[in-house]
Amino acid sequence: MTGTHQDASIISNKIEINSLDLFYGQFQALKLVDMSVQENMITALIGPSGCGKSTLLRCLNRMNDLIPGVRVKGKVLLDDSDIYDTSIEVAELRKRVGMVFQRPNPFPLSIYDNVVYGLRVAGMRNATRLKEIAEQSLRAAWLWDPLKAKLNHPALELPLDQQQRLCVARLLAVQPEVILMDEPCSALDPIATMKIEELMLELKKKYTIVIVTHNMQQAARVSDFTGYMLLGEMIEFGQTNDVFTKPTKKLTEDYITGKYG
Numbered sequence: 001m002t003g004t005h006q007d008a009s010i011i012s013n014k015i016e017i018n019s020l021d022l023f024y025g026q027f028q029a030l031k032l033v034d035m036s037v038q039e040n041m042i043t044a045l046i047g048p049s050g051c052g053k054s055t056l057l058r059c060l061n062r063m064n065d066l067i068p069g070v071r072v073k074g075k076v077l078l079d080d081s082d083i084y085d086t087s088i089e090v091a092e093l094r095k096r097v098g099m100v101f102q103r104p105n106p107f108p109l110s111i112y113d114n115v116v117y118g119l120r121v122a123g124m125r126n127a128t129r130l131k132e133i134a135e136q137s138l139r140a141a142w143l144w145d146p147l148k149a150k151l152n153h154p155a156l157e158l159p160l161d162q163q164q165r166l167c168v169a170r171l172l173a174v175q176p177e178v179i180l181m182d183e184p185c186s187a188l189d190p191i192a193t194m195k196i197e198e199l200m201l202e203l204k205k206k207y208t209i210v211i212v213t214h215n216m217q218q219a220a221r222v223s224d225f226t227g228y229m230l231l232g233e234m235i236e237f238g239q240t241n242d243v244f245t246k247p248t249k250k251l252t253e254d255y256i257t258g259k260y261g
């Protein structure tokens with residue numbers, strides 16, 4: 001191939017979702033969802049409560065597998081491989097696609113033991129290497145300076161915003177490719193929220209991020225792409241600026257102008 005034909009195919013989607021349906025028992029929570037997630041970009045999912053944002057996010061690292069009665073149809077491609085293929089190692093997938101939750105959920109261990117947890121589970125015993133990675137990960141989550149002198153303190157005694165960034169550091173330690181965040185700031189005050197948003201902008205240089213947020217201003221501030229969902233459907237997906245300034249669907253316009261939700 002030569003010239004412009006080739007150029008058009010260069011844009012690489014880190015994740016591609018094709019005609020995805022998800023059922024909780026009889027209830028269909030996702031309906032023929034299509035979406036692509038570009039590498040080193042922040043993609044936001046917005047929409048009213050119950051529209052399926054968390055469900056869709058959980059599909060990206062198969063967290064829904066843990067819920068009994070869940071059935072998935074359609075495709076989720078990560079680097080062109082279907083993550084629902086039977087040959088996929090789910091533990092390996094969840095290392096590549098890590099998740100940060102609404103409530104910070106550090107383990108009841110020391111700060112240090114939290115950061116190196118995943119590495120130890122993976123069998124790493126080299127103390128020097130563990131220390132190096134812990135430092136790198138804490139630095140990347142902007143926690144090294146405030147915490148370096150108290151790595152043996154219990155993680156649960158940290159303020160909530162540091163707990164949340166510790167959860168980010170714990171993910172970074174196992175070198176994920178994609179970071180999923182489900183309303184990561186909803187338990188945080190505005191200053192802590194700003195810090196997480198700034199951190200996201202830094203992290204996207206190395207990682208691909210998908211965030212669920214109730215906060216439309218947050219989506220507008222941090223994301224490159226936005227998907228607007230309603231009742232299990234992806235109503236509109238596009239560049240954030242377009243979705244917020246010139247939505248193509250009336251439903252999207254009604255939502256972003258605050259008519260409902």
Ligand SMILES: Nc1ncnc2c1ncn2[C@@H]1O[C@H](COP(=O)(O)OP(=O)(O)OP(=O)(O)O)[C@@H](O)[C@H]1O
Binds near residue numbers: 047049051
């Ligand atoms: N484990 C479950 N079993 C059955 N139904 C579920 C389950 N989890 C979610 N649902 C339903 O699926 C739909 C989508 O839920 P989901 O949590 O994905 O929405 P959401 O957009 O994340 O909402 P919120 O903004 O409130 O977090 C809702 O109708 C919800 O009640």
Ligand SMILES: [Mg+2]
Binds near residue numbers: 053054055212
């Ligand atoms: Mg949710």
